[in-house]
Amino acid sequence: MNEFSKLNETTPWQELTEGMKIFTGGNSRDFNTGEWTTIKPVVNEEKCRHCLICTPVCPDSAIPVTESRRGTIDYAHCKGCGICAKACPFGAIEMKPVKPAEKR
Amino acid sequence: MSYNFKEWMNKPERLAPGHRMCAGCGGTIAVRNVLRALHEGDKAVIGNATGCLEVSTFMYPYTAWEDSYIHNAFENAGSTLSGVETAYRALKKKGKIDDTYKFITFGGDGGTYDIGLQSLSGAMERNHDMVYVCYDNGAYMNTGVQRSSATPMYADTTTTPVGKKSIGKLQNRKDLAEVIAAHDIPYVAQTTFVQNFKDLHVKAEKAIYTPGAAFLNIMSPCPTGWKYTPSDLLEYCKMAVETCYWPLFEVVEGKWILNYEPKKKLPVEEFLRGQGRFKHLFKPGNEHLIAEFQAEVDRRWEQLLYFCNR
Amino acid sequence: MGKKDRMSGNEAVANALRQINPDVMPAFPITPSTEIPQFMATFAANGLIDTEFIPVESEHSSMSASIGAEAAGARTVTATSSCGLAFMWEELFIAASNRLPLALTLVNRALSGPININCDHSDSMGARDAGWIQLYAETNQEAYDNMIMAYRIAEHKDVRLPIMICQDGFITSHAVMNIEVLEDDVVKKFVGEYTPDDYLLNKERPMAVGPYAVSGFYMEAKRQQAEALRNVKRVALEVAAEYEQISGRKYGLFEEYRMEDAEYAVVIIGSAAGTAKDAVDRLRDKGIKAGVIKIRFFRPFPAAEITAALKNVKAVAVMDRCEGFSDHGGPLGADTISAMYQANLNAYAVNYIYGLGGRDVKVESILEVFAALQEIVSTGKVGETYRYLGLRDRKDA
Numbered sequence: 001m002n003e004f005s006k007l008n009e010t011t012p013w014q015e016l017t018e019g020m021k022i023f024t025g026g027n028s029r030d031f032n033t034g035e036w037t038t039i040k041p042v043v044n045e046e047k048c049r050h051c052l053i054c055t056p057v058c059p060d061s062a063i064p065v066t067e068s069r070r071g072t073i074d075y076a077h078c079k080g081c082g083i084c085a086k087a088c089p090f091g092a093i094e095m096k097p098v099k100p101a102e103k104r
Numbered sequence: 105m106s107y108n109f110k111e112w113m114n115k116p117e118r119l120a121p122g123h124r125m126c127a128g129c130g131g132t133i134a135v136r137n138v139l140r141a142l143h144e145g146d147k148a149v150i151g152n153a154t155g156c157l158e159v160s161t162f163m164y165p166y167t168a169w170e171d172s173y174i175h176n177a178f179e180n181a182g183s184t185l186s187g188v189e190t191a192y193r194a195l196k197k198k199g200k201i202d203d204t205y206k207f208i209t210f211g212g213d214g215g216t217y218d219i220g221l222q223s224l225s226g227a228m229e230r231n232h233d234m235v236y237v238c239y240d241n242g243a244y245m246n247t248g249v250q251r252s253s254a255t256p257m258y259a260d261t262t263t264t265p266v267g268k269k270s271i272g273k274l275q276n277r278k279d280l281a282e283v284i285a286a287h288d289i290p291y292v293a294q295t296t297f298v299q300n301f302k303d304l305h306v307k308a309e310k311a312i313y314t315p316g317a318a319f320l321n322i323m324s325p326c327p328t329g330w331k332y333t334p335s336d337l338l339e340y341c342k343m344a345v346e347t348c349y350w351p352l353f354e355v356v357e358g359k360w361i362l363n364y365e366p367k368k369k370l371p372v373e374e375f376l377r378g379q380g381r382f383k384h385l386f387k388p389g390n391e392h393l394i395a396e397f398q399a400e401v402d403r404r405w406e407q408l409l410y411f412c413n414r
Numbered sequence: 415m416g417k418k419d420r421m422s423g424n425e426a427v428a429n430a431l432r433q434i435n436p437d438v439m440p441a442f443p444i445t446p447s448t449e450i451p452q453f454m455a456t457f458a459a460n461g462l463i464d465t466e467f468i469p470v471e472s473e474h475s476s477m478s479a480s481i482g483a484e485a486a487g488a489r490t491v492t493a494t495s496s497c498g499l500a501f502m503w504e505e506l507f508i509a510a511s512n513r514l515p516l517a518l519t520l521v522n523r524a525l526s527g528p529i530n531i532n533c534d535h536s537d538s539m540g541a542r543d544a545g546w547i548q549l550y551a552e553t554n555q556e557a558y559d560n561m562i563m564a565y566r567i568a569e570h571k572d573v574r575l576p577i578m579i580c581q582d583g584f585i586t587s588h589a590v591m592n593i594e595v596l597e598d599d600v601v602k603k604f605v606g607e608y609t610p611d612d613y614l615l616n617k618e619r620p621m622a623v624g625p626y627a628v629s630g631f632y633m634e635a636k637r638q639q640a641e642a643l644r645n646v647k648r649v650a651l652e653v654a655a656e657y658e659q660i661s662g663r664k665y666g667l668f669e670e671y672r673m674e675d676a677e678y679a680v681v682i683i684g685s686a687a688g689t690a691k692d693a694v695d696r697l698r699d700k701g702i703k704a705g706v707i708k709i710r711f712f713r714p715f716p717a718a719e720i721t722a723a724l725k726n727v728k729a730v731a732v733m734d735r736c737e738g739f740s741d742h743g744g745p746l747g748a749d750t751i752s753a754m755y756q757a758n759l760n761a762y763a764v765n766y767i768y769g770l771g772g773r774d775v776k777v778e779s780i781l782e783v784f785a786a787l788q789e790i791v792s793t794g795k796v797g798e799t800y801r802y803l804g805l806r807d808r809k810d811a
Contacts, residue, residue, distance in 0.1 A: 007165040009630030013637040017165070018574065019513030020627055020635050023612050025170035025620040028122030028161070037127065052113040056140070056301045057338060059132040061121045065113045077121030081128030081327075082335030095335075149486065149614045159626040167622035172614040174485055175624035176478055177504055183475035186468065187440060187482025187490070192615055194437040194466040194488050203617045223478060226471030 005030035029077075033060065037080030039095045041073055047092035054084035054093060107306055115140050116170075118148075123168040124160040128334025130297070130324030131157050134239040135210060137301050138320065139171075141308035147171065148206045149192075151185035153215030154178035156246040157239065179219040182227035182236055185209040189232045206312050207234035213254035214244040217280050228287040228317045235311040235318045238280065241326035249329040253278040256349075257400060258393055259381045261329075266384045271393060276400055281321045285355040289317040292355040295363075296323035297341040303352050303363060310354075323350045331380020343375040348405040353412065360411040369405070372398045416596040416661065423554040423586035426593055427493075427519050427579070428453030430561035432463055433601035436517075437488035437608070440468035440479035442498060445531045446583040447521035450493040473498035477505035477518075484509075484516040485623050487613030489565065491516065495583060496523035499537045503544075509576040510545030511639060512623055515568035516576050518546075519561060522684065522735075523583040524771040532772020533583040535683060538712075539736040539745045545639055547577040547646050548713040552669075552687045554591040557581040559663060560710075562596070565605055566653045572645040582685040584772065600660055643714045650711060667716040669708040670723050672698060676705030678787040679724060681750050682733040683709045686768070686775045690733075693780035704784050715749050721757035729762040729787035730754070733803075735769045743767075743800045762790045768803035779804050 005027045007016060017023065050070050055063045062078040064071035085093040118139035125132050135157065142148055148171040152158045158175045161168040176184040185207050195201045211220055216238040224236055243261050244250040250263040256277050260266040264273035285292045291314040293307040304322065311318035323344055327334040344350035347370045352363040373394060376382040385393050421429065428450050431439075441451035457463045470476045476492045484490040494502065499520060509516060524530040525537055538548060547568060551557040560579045568577040581587055596604075612621050627635055647667060654665040671691050673679065678697075680690050687708035697704040707723055724730060732751060734744025742748070747765030754763060766783060769775045783803060790796050 004165045009628075011634070013634035013641075016631065016634050016638060018638070019511065019623070020164055020625050020631070021512070021612065022162075022165055022167050022622040022625065023619050024167070025172075025622075026120030026168060028120050028166040028168040031122040031124075031166050033122055033124065052110060053300060055113050056137050057133060057297070058136075059125060059127070059129045060123075061117050061119055061132075061136060064117070068110045068114055074121060079127035081337075083128055083337050086335045087338055147617065151482070158624075162622055162625045164625040164627040164631050167625075169622060170620065172616075172620040173622040174482060174614060176481055176508055180474065180478035180505070183440075183470060183478035184482040186470075186475075187438065187479030187484075188486040188614060189482075190438050190440070190466045190468050190479065191483040191486035191488035191490070194464070194483075195486075195615060197466075198437070198464060200487075201615055201617075203615075205615060222471060223475050226475050229471070230468070 001030050002027035032076050034076040034078055037078065038098055039080040039082065040075060040078055040098050041080070041082065041084050041093045042096045043073065044092045044094065047090050049090055051089065053087050053089060057083045057087045059083070107302055109300055109302070112140055112305055115144065118142065118170045119161070120168045120170060122166060124163060125156060126328050128327045128337055130241060130326060130337055131212070131239045133297055134237065134322045134324045137304050138208065138237055138308040141305055141312055142206060146204050146206055148208055149174065149188050151181050151188065151207070151209030153181035153211035153220055155212040155215055157210055157212065159246065178215050180223045181209045181211045181215055181220055182224035185234050186227040186230060186232040189234050208237060208312065209234065210237045210239060212245065213238060213240045213242060213252045217254045217278055218252050225287065228284055228289050228319060231289060231316045233315055233317070235320060237320045237322060239322050239324040241324050241329060242277070243329050245326050245329045254280065257397060258385055260384060261381065271384065279404070281319070284319040288358060289319065290314045290357055291318040293353065294321045294350070295352055296344060296350055297338060298345050307354065329381070332378050336378065340375065340379070343370065346370045347372045347375045347401065349375045349401050351405065351408055353408060362408065362412040362414060372401050416594045418592060419595045420590050420592050421554065422588050422590050423557045423581045424449040424521065424588065425453065426554045426558035427561050427581070429595060430558050430601070431491060432457050433596070433598050434562065434565065434605050435463045436465050436491045438466050438468065438483035438490045439492060440470045440476040440483065441492050442470050442473045442476045442494070444473065444495045444498040446523055446587045447493045447495040447519070450519055473501040474505065477502035477509065480516045481505060481509050481512065481514060484514040485512065485614050487610055487615050489608040491519065493519045493521070495521045496537045497526055499541055500525055503541070506541050506544035506546060508624070511635065513574040513642065514576055515565065515574050517564050517568060518576065518578045520578050520580045521583045521587045522580055530771040531583070533585050534770045534772070535735040536737065538578060538580050541578070542713055542745055545575065545643065546713060547575055547643070547711070549577070549579060549711050550683050550709060551581040551586060552685055552708060554586050555593040557586055558593055558595065559657065559661065559665065562601055562605065563653050563657050565608070567646060567650050569608060570649045573642050573649050575642050575646070585685040596661060604657070604660055646711070646714050647716060665710065667711045667719055669710060671706040671708065673705035673707065673723055675703055677703040677728045678784055679705045679707060679727045679730045680733055680780065680783060681707045681709065681720070681730060681746065683712060683746060684735065686733065686735065689775050689777055690780045692777045693784060696777065696781065697784055702784070702788070709746065712746070717749070717753035718757070720750065721753050721759055724754060724759060724761060725757070727761050728791045731783045731787055732763065732765045734765060734767050737767050737770060741800070762796050764790070764796065764799045764801055766801050766803045773804050775804065
């Protein structure tokens, strides 16, 4: 966890950052938004051709790309909007219910 | 400026996940794809007007921004970033900074068309080397869907509610891209999420790398305010362009350029249908309202063709 | 220790800024502070300073751009008066809460309406709770000296707060006085380079400014700001001591004039303190033990120090060049008299509203105030504590 992400609502005023500024980038990764959803995109690996069209349409930066190949969907942050599933030209993404046990 | 989709997708992500925007938000799609136009190695300072984007992407102690970021207030994203950009020039002149920085500020239509218009106008007129990006979702969504001057005619909003004696907002939307183009700045463009983002990416790169002030107006659908199924976002973008409700154009050094002309201009119903904010237009007896909406779309489209010497 | 010169208060501040050579100055003209940005734009145009001048389209934008520039790591200054400061209102709080040590040279002028271009303190008093350091000048010399000390106080690591350097519109801003100006290199060395730890353009690590903070954080954020303002008193005295070394001029949080055995005191801010001192001299010649406390720092308010200076007086008149519209008195009155109560002082206290919209304050006016204090002490009757000075009143009122 990023050091700034450790600041919380029990932190004394003396230990909060000066002027409430944060001196790092992208530590929102430490905040889980995946638990907001009841459905999630599931990729059919056989159908996926790694065209990457699902990547830019994601509002949650949850579909990573490494060396021109789609990576694993980031369920800790995916909010289940389903835009990627509709965007996929190969029908490789299906929205499926999240089982209660999978909620994190 | 070349465009290779896969190459672009390989670029590092500059807006981290974990922000609190709604599921299916168009705002962050706009942000991610604009930031992807930054060249690797170039640093950036991001500005942001108060709005959904700000309260959701920098909620203490979490920032979603990989780059330096400043939110000041609702009405002053333009002038705030003009101060940052000037500081960069001052410190560079004194030899205190050697890296290359780019300056990009984001505002919703409330912070851009309305309360922040003066600040934006000043920053554009002074021709600071910065890009102002409006993610236009056509209402004050952060406070609960109140009308803005970007709200289209007849939209049902919480301050132009449809009722027995009301058909929604009575006025046409302001054409802000045209207003900003009249500032005679080097680059103005309007786009949305179509063509696998090619139009957006190319325009964002031009906006960032054209010296001087640039303005991008990006239609960014809001499932919460427009009241549609979130997964349908791309369809609404496509229909906005195919009906000529949201044309794709640029104004480069004062010259208007049409970037896309549909082979067959679709009727505006194709864009309006399915959006809860326009539901009342499809009630029997309201056909004339759609006809008026269509007439306004047609008038603007003809005007754009004229500007573009078509 | 420098050289004698004669200049207006605006010119004095502009010359201090020329010597400081800040990185960025966004500004918008408004009487009576307009000359300061004019001087600075001209210095820049002639290559006398490196400052990037931004001719913004409003004061709201001058403060907004100042916040952006200061956050970016540039030493920043702006100037304004009256409605210009009021237009910055929201931004003043943001500059302070972001802990940005930018400077605003304020030339005090009455707020509209009716529109009036002359001096009173309603503009800066309206901003007294914004979290800024506020310091005031009696003379052109003090305006110059305060400007040179300003960044050393504001940028101190225990402070890092914006600072408002105030002087009286027209009375000092436009009146030419003899002043002593330090050598450029002395000022440069005294003020030093601005080297913030963190700033937007710091390539070592990014910085995010201006978060949304929920209730679980907001109150702690304010407490932290309050601590920084509290630290100003110590830092300001340290800076003043160092400044005395280069200038020979001594500054405190406030000035005590003939207070050592005073029985009657006037507490006052700005140029009218000079008038009050003249009144005191005349009274002293007659054997009346009168004195003046001239506020230099109004924010933070040196409550304990002021009450210590007042502990032996019999009656105090607190002078507000600002109508507080509390139906009770003005802001200096409220702060001073509540501090006296907390310090268990037994002196009588009244609060005068004076000099609004440039209303002249003469030695005779202040003598009238001292006469009233003597009357209160001799009769033991305070009467109305919320008073006006120099007001045209109906005869039968």
